[in-house]
Amino acid sequence: MENIDNIYEQLDKELSMNGADNLREIRRGALEKFRRTGIPTTRHEEWKYTRVSSLFNKQLNLPVSGADLPFTREDLDALRLPGQAEANELVFINGLYSAAFSVIRSSGIEIVPLAIAAENEYAPIVKAHLGHSSKYHEDGLHALNTAWLRDGAFVSVKKSAVPEHPLYIINIADARKQHQFLQPRCLIHLAARAVLQVIDNNITIGNVDCLTSQVVEAVVEEAAFLEYYKLQHDAPNSSIVSTTHIRHVGKSNSHVVTISLDGKLVRNNLNIVLDAEHCESHMYGLYMPKGDDHIDNHTLVDNVKPHCFSNELYKGVMSDRSTGVFNGKIFVRQQAQKTNAYQSNKNILLSPEASVNTKPQLEIFADDVKCSHGCTIGQLDEDGIFYLRSRGISEDMARSLLLHGFATDILEQIKPLALRNYMEELINHRLELKEYEY
Amino acid sequence: MSGKIMENELNTIPPHVFTEYKYGFVTPMETDEAPMGLDESTVRFISAKKNEPEWMLNWRLKAFRHWLTIKDKEPQWANIKYDSIDYQDIIYYSSPKQKIAPGSLDEIDPELRRTFEKLGISLDEQKRLTGVAVDVVMDSVSIATTFKDQLKEQGIIFCSISEAIREHPELVQEYLGSVVPITDNFFATLNSAVFSDGSFCYIPKGVRCPMELSTYFRINAENTGQFERTLIIADEGSYVSYLEGCTAPMRDENQLHAAVVELITMKDAEIKYSTVQNWYPGDKEGKGGIYNFVTKRGICKGDNSKISWTQVETGSSITWKYPSVILKGDNTTGEFYSVAVTNNHQQADTGTKMMHLGKNTKSRIVSKGISAGFSNNSYRGLVHVSRNAYNARNFSQCDSLLLGDKCGAHTFPYIEVKNNSAIVEHEATTSKIGEDQLFYCNQRGIDTETAVALIINGFAKEVMNQLPMEFAVEAQKLLAISLEGSVG
Incomplete structure (x- = not known):
């Protein structure tokens, strides 16, 4: 784990240098957590079925801010998804927010570099919500993303704004020469009554193994509505550990769809924090690993306040020698009475060498609730x-x-x-x- | 018609007279104890007390030495909280003082017999009326085994494990530790080193055991830990139904109970193992009570064999128990039926493991958790289908009922499938008793408390039905008593 020590030293040195900014404290705290916990091994309960430590065996290249962009506009245009050309684009190159490639085409939506948002009028929002997800992740990989935090992006959707086009978050990795280790970071804020569709996509260019550790945090205020589509259809040399953390702080809705089709190792953490009354969240997932792929979906619904509703449906089709993992947690805190939470996970194994590990988990501390989970593993009818x-x-x-x-x-x-x-x-x-x- | 059924149901619910733990008495009795604490001499002391052969002592010492290497690594993964146990503050061997081994029931200490009469298992009565063969284990040693001679005629061996070590060493040597090896887990290792007694049962080929076999465990002496070991072997084509019951006096401090149960079924054999666990659960503030850390595991070794676990867990301040089945033979079946009730400050983390290894194996899990007061009740289960376990089938259901808003219900089902011909289903629900259900009962003149008991009985019925007759009635009463005062 020589690589890890190097990363730690590099960050420690950087954070010890003179100068202060609003992000320094949270980064310092995260670095300490990273030192304490390290890269999770399979002995970590949350990582029991997914081995990430081996990804750190090779020399990983951490991108440098302000380096020359490895791509041209034309390179990227060729990789666009349908509808993307007319829509809003938030582009990360090697995990760094690229202002040059990011375009806003709708009104009511703004993208600001996270470091600037932490200092300007958005500072209170950044302070209140950046790093909220770290409470839910007791592992070093997540902490490292926060500790490393640089060139992140802050997306603000104004009060009552309904942008006519979705926001495409495009993570591009340059894997033509070096093993890249990317850690994009994004904070999305939906003000009251705002509506936003997000389409999140990863693209790896080149054949060298690369690893992405992505964290997206979203805050949904009163009467706002967030739709989040995560698309994973990347090159076979790319591995991704991605955390999507949606926190409802006012009566609001979210709708999340995660589709994982390819990738050497995919681990998605989806956290929904229902931190206000009368919130509603729907989560859908489809994972279809093939070859030697490994796709892991961890979802967590934390019912903090009463009268919330959540519904979850994840489906998997495993072929060849691939592995599917599903872990669905539902927490119902003591004061979250009248919670309704449903979860369902269905798996089909197509080949004798495929496997699936699933663990639906309910932790309930309130009595006036209706919670259920169902899970099946089988074959085609x-x-x-x-x-x-x-x-x-x-x-x-x-x-x-x-x-x-x-x-x-x-x-x-x-x-x-x-x-x-x-x-x-x-x-x-x-x-x-x-x-x-x- | 329906009125009649309802009446019968109601009859099974006892009048709510026992608000306290009714088995909480202490029997004043002279005991023979090992010095407090645990070191190699304790292990040697126990072994010597039992007149054990050399191989048994070595087996224990091997376990003890392994335990020394892991003694700081008590398992932390379970969803339970307790102050760490001081293993030097426990008496590992305590036996009611008795000059000679009893040849018949009449020779048993009258004080001891009164104890068991209070518990509702009059040894004489058992013998005459119910036709259940009982092995009674008090504190650390086996006191009496009834019906021995009748069983012997059929070739069935039913005796204390100490006796089996002396009389049937070939069987014990072959099977002891074959299902739960001494290195299996922290508490199993500890048990292997210091177990003091327990029951042993061997059913020969083709014999269907004519009566229910039963063990009754009782912790009596203060500061003692109870470490019993049960080994049941069902040879080809045999069948046995085995019952286990437990109680303990009320005491302020926590007492440790760490048992190991091993079941082995050969070709076409079947073992049905039922437990009604009613160790002292601690008082209303959560003081005292038994720490119940138990390892139970069975192996369906031969083809077409079956192991079925049924448990009703109402006692203990902490229950840590996962009766498991290794489905090794082809066409084998494993079952797990459980009702776990927690009230006040009790904590239960219980469930099962079904390891599908052979072809065409089947397993069924039905777990019902009821939590009340400030208690926490967790279901933790594993269904594992290995690469070569073709056509494995599993169905699991775990339901939780919450009574009160200070308690918790948790489920941790792990499902690992590595064979594409497997069909695995799991479902779980958590809810409270519906207002409409209560209203329905009230409307028909059933008061709320009785209605709750009725609904709970219905909730647990699927499991209760699996219990042998004698136990089912007792278990239903226990359910109602454990939840006394938690509703209303």
């Missing part, structure tokens, strides 16, 4: 296949159709039509190419 076969559909086609149906439950939760069609195409492509062996 033989009756369904027979039904299709008896109508002249080939076996492979029948399986693909059934899997398509399985995935559709999640896909139809993607509200931007262009994105939904794009995702459906990706999945169809995957299903028809694949020949399942039984």
Whole structure:
């Protein structure tokens, strides 16, 4: 773990230098936490099924602020998702916010470098909400993101603003020469009655292994509505550990869809903190690892205040030698009476070498609640296949159709039509190419 | 018709006369004790007391030496809180003083017999009426085993484990520690070093045990820990149903109970193991009570065999218990039925592990948790389907009922599947008793307390139905008593 020591020393030196800014305290605290906890091993309960320590065995390159941009505008235009060209773009290059490539095309939305937001009129919001997620993560990887924090972005959606286009958060990794270690950081603030659609995507360019440790924190105020779409369809050499932390501080709603199709190692932490009465949150996930992929979804719903509702549906299809992991936690604090929380996790294993580890977890301290979770692991329905076969559909086609149906439950939760069609195409492509062996 | 059913249901709920723990008496009795504390000499002392052969002493010492290496590593992962246990402040061996081993029931110390009469297990009566063979373990040693001779005729061995070590060393040597090895976990290692007694049972090939076998555990002496060890072997095609009950006096300090139970089924055999655990739960402020750290595990070694665990956990201030089944043979079945009730400041972290290794294995888990007062009740379970366990099937259900807003209910189900022919289902719910259900009962003239007891009985029925008749009635009473005063 020589690499880790180097990172620690480098940051320690940097934070000990003269000068003060509003972020220094939180970074210093996080660095201490990182020193204390280190990179999680599989002995850490939250990392029992996902091994990240081996990713740190090679020399990792930490990007430097202000370095020359490795790409041109044209390079990036070619990588755009449908709808992106007309929408708002927040671009991170190697984990650093790039003002040059980021564009705002709608009114009522603003992007400010986090270091500046911490000093200007946004300072109270940054102070109150930046790093809130660290309470939920007792591991060094998350702390390191905060300790390293530089060139992060702050997104503000003004009161009652309803931007006509979504915000695309695009993380681009330059993996052409060096092993990159990226740690993008973003804080999103939705003021009262604001509405925002976010589409979060990672793109790795090049074939060298790279690791992203991303943290996005979002604050949702009274009567605001956040839609968050996370798309993971990256190169096979990229690994990502991503934390999305949504905190409802006023009566508000959120809608989160996470689709993980590719990636060497994917770990998503989705935290929903229902810190106000009458909040509602819906979470959907689809994970389809193949080859030797490992996709891990950890979700956490923390019911702090009464009268909240949450609903969660995660579905997985594991093929080849891949592994799927699901951990769904629901906390209901003592004062969070009248909570309704539902969770469901369904898995299909397609190959004899695939595996799935799932752990739905309820921790309930209030009595007047309705909570349930359900979880299934199985195969495609033989009756369904027979039904299709008896109508002249080939076996492979029948399986693909059934899997398509399985995935559709999640896909139809993607509200931007262009994105939904794009995702459906990706999945169809995957299903028809694949020949399942039984 | 429905009125009649309702009446029957109501009859099973006793009048609420016992608000306190009714088994909390102490029997004044001279005991033979080991010096307080734990070192190698304690292990040697226990072994010598039991006239154990050399191999047994070595086995214990091996466990003790391993324990020394892990003694600072008490497991921390469970969802329970307690002050650390001082292992030097415990008496590891305590036996009611008795000059000679009793040849028949009549020779037992009359004081001791009165104790068991108070507990509701009159040894004579048991013998005459119920036809249940009982092995009674008080503090650390086995006091009496009934019906021995009748069982012997069929070739069934049912005796204390100390006796088995002396009389049937070949069986004990082969199977002791084969399911729960001495290095298994902290408390199992401790138990292996200092276990003082317990029951041993062997059912020979093709024998269907004609009666329920039963062990009754009682902690009596102060400052003692109880470490019993149970080993049950069901040979090819045999069947046995085994019951276990436990009580302890009320005391202010916490007492440790760390038992190990091992079950082994050969081809076509079946073991049904039922527990009604009613150790002293501590008082209303959470003072005192038994720390119940138990390792129970069975292995379905032969094909088509079956192990079924049923437990009703109402006592103990802390319950840490995961009766498990290793489904090694093909077509084997494992079952786990549990009702865990916690009230006041009790804490329970209990559940099961189902390890699917053979082909066409099946397991079923039904866990019902009821929490009241300031208690915390956790279900922790693992369903593991290994790479070669083709056509494994599991169904798990864990439901929690919350009575009061100061208690907690938690579920930690781990599901690990490495074979694509497996079908695994898990579902869990948490809720309180519905206002509408209570209203329905009130409307029909059933007062709230009775209505709650009725609803709880219904909630737990799926598990209660698995208990043998004699226990089911007792267990239902226990449920109502444990929750006394927590509603209203």
